[in-house]
Amino acid sequence: MLRDQAAGHPGVVAVVAGDARLTLADLRERAAETARALIALGVERGDRVSVWGPNDPDWVVAAYGVWDAGGVIAPLSTRFKGLEAAALLRKVGAKVLLVAEGFMGTSYLDMLKDADLPDLEHVVVLGTAPGRPGVLTWAEFLARGAEVAPEAGEERALAVGGGDLASIMATSGTTGAPKGVELFHSQLLRGYWDWSEVVTLTEGDRYPIIAPFSHGFGINAGLLACVLRRATMMPVALFKPDELMDLIERDRVSVLAGAPPMFFKILDELDGRDVSSLRVGICGAAAVPPELIRRLVDRVGLQRMINAYGLMEGTVVTMTRAGDPVEVIAATTGRTVPGVTVRVVDDAGRDLPPGEPGEILIGGYGVMRGYWDDPERTAEAVDAGGWLHSGDIGILDDAGNLAIVDRKKEMFIVSGFNAYPAEIEGLLLRCPRVGQVAVIGVPDEALGEVGWAYVVPPAGAGPGAGVDADAIIAWARANMSNYKVPRRVIAVDALPVNANGKIDKPALHARAAAERG
Structure with missing residues (x-):
């Protein structure tokens, strides 16, 4: 997908952050360079590579570089402490860690210095951060890539297929032990093409990515969707309402996604601001106050407000559509996307009629294949019929709109x-x-x-x-x-x-x- 977009539209700006600009051609070239360096470090097809850092252009390049090398990306949250990061690195058997050392004054390397990580062979610092004994700087890392011929890198990238594992996304259960959700290239490309179609994400859109790239929404509905649709992603390392408002005004942001608290903050900061460039808002929440939607449409001038439901284990599930009234957008997450099926069942697994609350079961291409190296918990989540048991309580209406009542565990x-x-x-x-x-x-x-x-x-x-x-x-x-x-x-x-x-x-x-x- 990246090669196709870069070949047909090389000059389209894919990434903007501060003074940094990457066209599609730049991203394709830097991803290939990163892939060759990973191959030089011994990364084979299917090996896991972790990225630990904030939303920035380095993260984008790293992700596409991992995929170019045939690797599987296993992101770490910048909120992780050493024990949490080490647990996930061990869980997935990461061979290489790419880390933004020093972000927000934090030494990620110090947090891991005493960790037992038998599979981790190389640590590389992103950007211009200095190295340490046993840790490669980014320049040293890229220099290793000179050992790998460009033809060999291309051969590796073109061997990746839709049925190959793309990412292992961290999620925790009620036990608190880390789980790794396995997602494949074909699932992600199909799911976020359809998501982008509903959102009307297109070339020329400027879209701040506020959700962390370490989270499914940030990496998939941001980093991936923008290249799929040739929109310009604007990675946001740290959300601050006033700085976001500056970004919207200065860079003419057109698409914005976040939870209701973010949109409330924007309304609070609205006086005297020019936000006329905004045309689409995406708000993923069980319930969105109708008054919030009305104020965003009336005061901000949004053409569309979209509510949606998805989860790490099931990718994109439901979305509201153009023409839906405020009440549907506020009270439901819309109808299923193509290729996805939803059932609402009682504790005995019996389908419930419209209007009755029960657990949401999800079927279709977007359901994860499993949790990494955890068949027992996989079997608990996905039944023999392939239905994902979401743990969410929902209600379907007569039109097929799904309202999320709550999490089972929050009840x-x-x-x-x-x-x-x-x-x-x-x-x-x-x-x-x-x-x-x-x-x-x-x-x-x-x-x-x-x-x-x-x-x-x-x-x-x-x-x-x-x-x-x-x-x-x-x-x-x-x-x-x-x-x-x-x-x-x-x-x-x-x-x-x-x-x-x-x-x-x-x-x-x-x-x-x-x-x-």
Whole structure:
């Protein structure tokens, strides 16, 4: 795909970050150069290569270089500490690690200095960072590539097929032990071509990639999709609302993807800003406040707002489409993409009628082949019929739109009633006193569990102000089933978010445990 795009459109700018610019021809050339260096280090087809660094042009070059060499990329999150990184490196048996030493003042090399990594043969620092004994600088690494003839590199790249493994993406389960999701080239190319079709991503679009490349959305709906569609990716190493607004104004950004908290922040920063270049927003969330969509359309001028559902193990599953009303975009994640099937089933595996909540099962080409070197957990996730058991609770409507009610593990039980935080959050967002909200279940002696709601006041209310807990609870009692009504409402200036911009529920659970004593 990269060779085809570079041959037909060599001058199209593929990557922009600060003063750095890479055309498709540049990316193809630098990827081939990187691949030859990896081959010189002994990387064979199917060997795992890890990349540990922020979103930047070096990461893009590294990824396509790994694929050119026939390797499998196994990304590491910049939020990982040494134990977490070492666990994943051991899990996948990474042969080479490419690392952005010194990012945000962090020494990744120091974090790994005492780690037992029997399969790791080479460590290379990205960019201009200095090397250390036993660690190659990028210049030294590329110099090794001179030992490999360009023809040999091309032969290796052209031998890669759709059925070859492309990536092993880290995900953790309820046990906390790392799992590696196996995804193949054919799955990714098909899935993110279709995703891009719905998004209308095209040549000339300028698209900041805020989700980390170490996450499925960042690498697939960003790094891969942009080259597929000849759009210009703009890697964002560290999200800051004011800097993003500067980027939108200065570089005429046209496509923007993120979770609701990011779009709320953009609206907060909107006064006096020129964001007329924005035409498409992609918001992946169980529930998107309708008022957020209306404000983005009215105040920002977005032509389209898209909601979508996907997961590491199932790639792209559902998306809203052009012409969908605000209510569908806000309350559902749309219909399945071509080649994907969704079922909603009860605990016995029986299909449920529209309107009934149950576990979402996913079938089709996008379902992972398995977790790396973990047949037991693979069998737990994908049944004998090839259906992926998502662990998500959903509801289908008569038109086939899928609403995500919640994660099974986030559900809590109030006096025998199943309570789903995402559903409760969607209801509370209709209260005029609520700007943003996150709900969690906490233990309760009388009822088993109850909901606590962490609430950000509406824009303009001021930090820590404007949240009247009693009034919000009274509104909830008037508009919601009693078991769904939060027993506590806690005012916060902002909701904690994780690296992917989604609400950090574990952080809220930890806070609630501390507050309960």
